[in-house]
Amino acid sequence: MRRKDVIIAISLSLFVLAISIIIGIEEFAVVASTEIRSLGKSYLYYSYNPWHVNLTSFSLNSVTAIIWDYRGFDTFYETCVLLASIIAILAVFRGYVELFGLEIKGLSDIVKASTKIVIPLIVVYGIITALHGQLTPGGGFQGGAIVTVAISLAVAIYSLEFIYRSGLTTSRLVLLRVIGVLCLVVVAITPLILGVFLGVKAYVFQNMAKEDSPVSMPQFLLDRPLAGSIIFFNLFELLIVVSGLSAALIVLSLREVELRKIREVGEKFE
Amino acid sequence: MIAFIANIAIALYGVFSRPSLVKKFMCLLLFTDSINIFAVFIGFRLVYGSYPSPPILSEEPRTLKDLEKFAEIAVDPLPQALTLTAIVIGLATSMFILGLILAYYKHYGTTNIHVVREVEELEETS
Numbered sequence: 366m367r368r369k370d371v372i373i374a375i376s377l378s379l380f381v382l383a384i385s386i387i388i389g390i391e392e393f394a395v396v397a398s399t400e401i402r403s404l405g406k407s408y409l410y411y412s413y414n415p416w417h418v419n420l421t422s423f424s425l426n427s428v429t430a431i432i433w434d435y436r437g438f439d440t441f442y443e444t445c446v447l448l449a450s451i452i453a454i455l456a457v458f459r460g461y462v463e464l465f466g467l468e469i470k471g472l473s474d475i476v477k478a479s480t481k482i483v484i485p486l487i488v489v490y491g492i493i494t495a496l497h498g499q500l501t502p503g504g505g506f507q508g509g510a511i512v513t514v515a516i517s518l519a520v521a522i523y524s525l526e527f528i529y530r531s532g533l534t535t536s537r538l539v540l541l542r543v544i545g546v547l548c549l550v551v552v553a554i555t556p557l558i559l560g561v562f563l564g565v566k567a568y569v570f571q572n573m574a575k576e577d578s579p580v581s582m583p584q585f586l587l588d589r590p591l592a593g594s595i596i597f598f599n600l601f602e603l604l605i606v607v608s609g610l611s612a613a614l615i616v617l618s619l620r621e622v623e624l625r626k627i628r629e630v631g632e633k634f635e
Numbered sequence: 636m637i638a639f640i641a642n643i644a645i646a647l648y649g650v651f652s653r654p655s656l657v658k659k660f661m662c663l664l665l666f667t668d669s670i671n672i673f674a675v676f677i678g679f680r681l682v683y684g685s686y687p688s689p690p691i692l693s694e695e696p697r698t699l700k701d702l703e704k705f706a707e708i709a710v711d712p713l714p715q716a717l718t719l720t721a722i723v724i725g726l727a728t729s730m731f732i733l734g735l736i737l738a739y740y741k742h743y744g745t746t747n748i749h750v751v752r753e754v755e756e757l758e759e760t761s
Contacts (some may be wrong), residue, residue, distance in 0.1 A: 377647050381640055399680060399681045401678065401680050401710070401711040405711035406706050408690075408712050408713060409690055409706040409711075416702075426691045428712045428719065430712075431713060439720060444723075447723060447724075450727035450730055451727075451730075453734075457731075457738050501691070502691060504719075506723055610730075617730075617734060624741065
């Protein structure tokens, strides 16, 4: 036992030393330089650039432009990872039942009344964060995380029974989540379908018109930049994140009675 | 920078030597977050005479000159975007790990891995 601790300490200090050397060498990681990499600079330059229509995404927020336009596939797979993790959680807890009609405990009336005021504000704020992702800091994932805070508040303060009564069971949430991913796919292949009908070239995950394909998603709504497909992606990402995270939250906070069946299922498989 | 390295050291110490799974998990999250902060830190830039601007245009640029000026003072958006991806995937895996820890606790009644080993040894001897 004693020797193991010493070995751990030595190897850890060596590892940290190695990391600090990597950080310290300026060629690998220049920290706080006056000049940024040319790739980052070109993203900054082209993310909202009406003078280079073929290269821009009409998004004032460069980070959102990178996430949903320039690196759209990456984010799509990331969304799929989130879906896979929820399925994995459901697989670990297979055999649970959602029981209605257990007694509602919850916290005191004062806390319940104040939560009733706060929850709509949180939800509206989260939706605004998602829908204004191309204009202000934010985006679909951030907005979804904010809305999930409202649901976790409701679970903690009103108990799980309240969530079930408002219609949010895990099966429905997972269904909503799958529908969200399908909507993402539909938005991604919309340019392709338009291209087929118009008889021009188009690409999957295409946002704005490119040099050899004139298909373009909407750029402006009235006088506000809409950033084409980015707003739709943000909207569906909000749906996906809210439903996925709240499904995981409900499964992780299931009550003892509902988990009793898990053991029986496990014994059956063993 | 020293604080960042100390953070990594504490996190790794926790992951390797704490017996409780929950504490291991917390230290793993700390480790992820330190790395993410470092990634954002790489994208930071120094602008002499003023502060660097976030990679978000506060208003629509009127001319190409405005845009060039913005590209001169804004920080690098790419590490931030990659960090966002890393956070989401980290969240997905950490939810799964949390589920596993919960299942482990339901099965053994504790999250301490050493206690579990002793229990198994006892079961083998008896």
